[in-house]
Each structure stands twice: as C-alpha cells, then as structure tokens.
Amino acid sequence: MNYNLKVRLIHDDAHMPYQAHEGDAGLDLYSIEETTIQPGDSALISTGIQIELPKGTEAQVRPRSGLALKHSVTVLNSPGTIDEGYRGEIKVILINHGKSEFKIVKQMRIAQMVVAPVANVTMTQIEELTPSERGEGGFGSSGKNNPV
Numbered sequence: 001m002n003y004n005l006k007v008r009l010i011h012d013d014a015h016m017p018y019q020a021h022e023g024d025a026g027l028d029l030y031s032i033e034e035t036t037i038q039p040g041d042s043a044l045i046s047t048g049i050q051i052e053l054p055k056g057t058e059a060q061v062r063p064r065s066g067l068a069l070k071h072s073v074t075v076l077n078s079p080g081t082i083d084e085g086y087r088g089e090i091k092v093i094l095i096n097h098g099k100s101e102f103k104i105v106k107q108m109r110i111a112q113m114v115v116a117p118v119a120n121v122t123m124t125q126i127e128e129l130t131p132s133e134r135g136e137g138g139f140g141s142s143g144k145n146n147p148v
C-alpha cells in the first residue's frame with residue numbers, strides 16, 4: 001500500500017516525522033518541548049505538527065522501544081489513535097515508569113507514528129450471535145492443560 005501523508009509544521013522547532021530507513025513502519029515524532037517527567041508521572045508533549053491522513057486510514061502513536069528499554073518511558077495510551085479527520089496538533093502522552101526523572105529536550109524523538117488502513121464499519125443491532133467453535137471461552141480458556 002502506498003500512502004501520501006500531508007504534514008504541516010506549526011512551530012519553528014517542529015520537524016517532519018522521521019523515517020530512519022526506507023520502508024520503516026514507524027515515523028518518529030519529535031518533541032518541541034523541554035520538560036521533565038518525574039517517576040510515576042505522565043506528560044502531554046507537543047510535536048508541533050498537524051497531519052492530513054489519506055482517506056480510510058488512521059495513525060497510531062506508539063512507544064519507541066529504545067526509550068522503553070533504557071528509561072522505562074512509554075506512551076500511556078498506546079497505541080494512541082489519530083482519527084482521519086483530526087486536524088489538531090499531534091500530541092504524545094508519555095509516562096515514566098522508571099525510577100529516575102526523565103528529561104525531554106527539544107528535537108528528541110519521543111514516539112513513533114504508524115499509518116494504517118481502517119475498515120469502514122457499519123453497525124447492526126441483533127438479538128442472537130451466530131454460534132462459533134470458540135464460543136464464550138477466553139482469558140486463557142485454551143490453556144487448561146498448559147502452564148500458560
């Protein structure tokens with residue numbers, strides 16, 4: 001699938017999302033803010049960009065594994081959902097699960113955005129569901145004779 005993502009920079013310090021390698025799914029988002037997140041706290045970080053998604057797509061805001069591994073910092077609402085029609089600034093909710101404070105500086109890549117197709121869904125209210133092999137079993141129901 002080939003998509004063209006339109007990006008508007010709305011701040012002097014804003015950057016175009018960064019694709020480290022051709023074909024990478026994740027487009028890194030930069031902070032335009034300087035702030036410190038204390039252990040256990042979260043913060044809403046501005047990226048200084050607005051996007052216009054291709055029709056029939058969404059963008060997901062996901063954590064960067066490097067920040068998670070080295071600093072225990074992740075995206076609180078992961079994956080954040082950017083709706084196709086959203087025209088506001090993209091913001092990132094970060095949470096610090098670590099034991100030390102985490103300093104965010106301008107130009108830091110704080111999260112990554114993945115553009116993905118969205119099914120067009122209509123809804124019908126019904127009284128009975130069609131039976132299935134799984135039925136209502138869930139939450140580990142298939143692992144009765146296994147440790148996990």
Ligand SMILES: O=c1ccn([C@H]2C[C@H](O)[C@@H](COP(=O)(O)OP(=O)(O)OP(=O)(O)O)O2)c(=O)[nH]1
Nearest residue numbers: 061077080081082083084086089090091092093
């Ligand atoms: O990490 C995120 C998540 C959302 N958004 C923006 C884009 C999205 O389209 C809008 C609404 O997000 P969501 O639907 O997750 O939030 P809500 O609490 O349901 O708010 P709303 O009632 O505005 O839909 O906020 C971001 O910038 N970053």
Ligand SMILES: [Mg+2]
Nearest residue numbers: 081082083086
């Ligand atoms: Mg919503």
